[in-house]
Amino acid sequence: MNAIPCELIVADTGSTDSTVEIARKYTDNVYHFEWINDFAEARNSTIKKASGQWYMYIDADEYLDNDCSELLNFLKNKDNQKYRSVNIIVRNYQNLKLDNYADSSLARLQKLDETCFFEGAIHETIPIRNPFYNISTIFHHTGYCFESNHQKEKKRIRNLNLMRMEYEKKSQKSKAT
Secondary structure, X not given: OOOOOOOOOEEEOOOOOOHHHHHHOOOXXXXXXXXXXXXXXXXXXXXXXXXXXXXXXXXXXXXXOOOOHHHHHHXXXXXHHHOOEEEEEEEEEOOOOOOOEEEEEEEEEEEOOXXXXXXXXXXXXXOOOOOEEEEEEEEEEOOOOOXXXXXXXXXXXXXXXXXXXXXXXXHHHHHHO
């Protein structure tokens, strides 16, 4: 954050730990978002508060590579204005040792305009908007590393319920049209 002009916006969806207190050490832009079983809506609430040219999102269970120079160079480069999306590698770890993972490329950095919004109640994304740029900076995601089978099962059930609700919403919309 010290390397480029930027703002940090945090949407807290009801944490019960010290998330809000920690976030307030880094920004005054900490907002409560009433959880409505929709990750896209929670993220879209932060887009509405953003005032910059670019929007990048990161979760509490993610961290960036120590070397973010490629990302910073892109943001500092005036030629970046010709792009609307930037694909960044997301490394999804499957265990606590962090030695089992799968990489994917997601448009985690987006030009902030009226077409920048999230879709999907779970595993939400902003669709890639052309033209796009690829960088090799890695977001390390530990959200599926569990200390117990109970934690794993709890998240699986939550995700299945969210997927089911989203499917039912879409099914009702298609029946109405």
